[in-house]
Amino acid sequence: MDGHEVGARVVAKSLADAGMEVIYTGLRQTPEMIVRTAIEEDVDVIGISILSGSHMTFFPEILRLLGKYEAEDIHFIAGGIIPAEDIPVLKQMGVKEIFPPETPTSKIVNFVKNLIE
């Protein structure tokens, strides 16, 4: 729901510049909509940016839906304002990596490259 999408757009552009195909779903997406799009488009990775603090509701739901649709091969990475306390919990659940603000885009690009190779 969050409209502060500069970060998400900049990351999308960097990944595209690195030769990857990027689908940006835009705002106001429910976990269901995101996971369905990911499956329909046959993506390797889902990346979500959340600044509003709703990550502890959203991220587990995404992971649950990936399981439900037997799409666990789709990796899930995230960014945004995620408190330090929550990061190990989310990684434990299956979020592959969380990129806080001030992360150089090259780091994200490299991580995604390694993930899908």
Add this chain to the structure above:
Amino acid sequence: MWDEQKLKDLKDLRRDWEEKCLKPALEARPERMERFLTDIGAEIERVYTPLDLQQTNFDYRGDLGFPGQFPFTRGTTPTLYRGALWIMRAYSGFGDPQTSNERYKKLIEWGVDEIVIAVDLPTQVGYDSDHFMAKGEVGKVGVAIDTLRDMEILFEGIPLNKLKRVSMLGNSFSPIALSLFIALGERQGLKPSDFVVDLQNDILKEYVARGTYIFPIRPAVRVTTDVIGYCSKYAQHWYPSTLCANHINAAGAGSTKATAFAIANGVCYINSLLERGYQIDEIAPLFSIFSDERADFFVAICNLRATRRVWAKIMRERFKAQDPRSMALKITAYSHGGETLLEPINNIVRITLAALAYVLGGVQFLYNASHDEVLGTPTENAAKISVRTQQILAHELGITNTVDPLGGSYFIESLTTQIEKQIYEEFLKVDGMGGAIAAIEKGYYHSVITEGANRRQREFDKGERVAIGVNKYGTESGIPFGAFQIDPTIEQKQIERLNQVKKERNQRTVKETLEYVHKVAEGDGNLVPPVLEAVRAYATIGEICGVLRGVFGEYQAREYFFV
């Protein structure tokens, strides 16, 4: 103003300095950078002299005048902070109304003049707390408001006239926000003349930055202008629209283009109101602007001075405004921008300097970010420091003793003129495309924003955009602990209260008032009176927006795109 002989002497003097003084110094040690550039693209010179002013045909009377007079470069009032300090605002709200009420009482005790209610995202886009889209978002980034009852709890023990202004962040549901304040005032025994409401209510920027739109653009502009029109008749001392350069700059446009877009958006609202029979001098004084510049201290100062000048000229020349209040644009600013997640305590310094720049530029309404805002909702201690920062600037250092203290500086005046030119040229460019709506629909705002956002990221990655402790002199890694936690049980409690209110209210009145909203929305009357009736009857924000969605439809952003 310029004495030919003196200018000639000055040129000779400069040439002499360049040869005898500057040249050997540069040979011994070149400058740190080849060019000193700003985020707005303007290059900063080594030193400024009267020759720079002469180049732009600087004219004291035409470019500056006296404070409180056209073109208002030096300030909106003749005495500025000697008469009254700027209004110190606090942007606050989280969790449910009780929790926020406690924080508000503390803010008032610390001395803030205005509370800006931060509302959560479901509220901002017109969903009740029990809507499926609201899941996980209730009480995050702001307090959850579903009905007038929540406002009563939020302001329990706080009469609206105890503050110099009250505000709510809301753009797409502004008639509801306005009505919530009017109705809350009634509950507290206050008339609109007893207190002051300030709203953001600038919907156009939501389609290019920030994203809390609901309706398609044209009906949304009607919603925005209905609120302005209503206030021009019934509450002329309120601030029903704050044109936001802030979000457009934050998204990537750069401060001069963002200012130009914000002014173009304002001109769009003004034209729409004029077409509906309002007079320029009854609506123009109701606008203020939310300025923003985060990357350069001096650009921030000059941007405020230049913005006032551009607005004054447009109001006088294009709209033939007569009332000085139509031309003297009041400015809001938010001190933030360069905050970093690493070593967040350093953000106090960054916020203080941003606040100082806005004060030196003559701001009317100021609020400061909290240093821990990069981690989440501000903690109480951080919120207090950000209030104290404003008070220190206002009272301790003599900063407020004279009006426009930097006026007349060769540098400040040259840069102000340069920025004025940039803003005005960009404004004309948008105007030439057919105005703000056309420029948005053609994707022009969006392309400027995207280009800027990518440029800033490139500069950051290359280390040209310095963040101390992050990409220069960095020693820490890993996110600091200690982010403020929002009680996760709030969502359920809020839904329970919503159900309770729905049970207790007079269902017939709710139904009738919602039908009234529907009828007016279908016609071309002002939406505020029917929405006010519905709010008084405890109709929910979701119900009222639901009716309006039914009439206006919803804005469909492209579902997704391939980059």
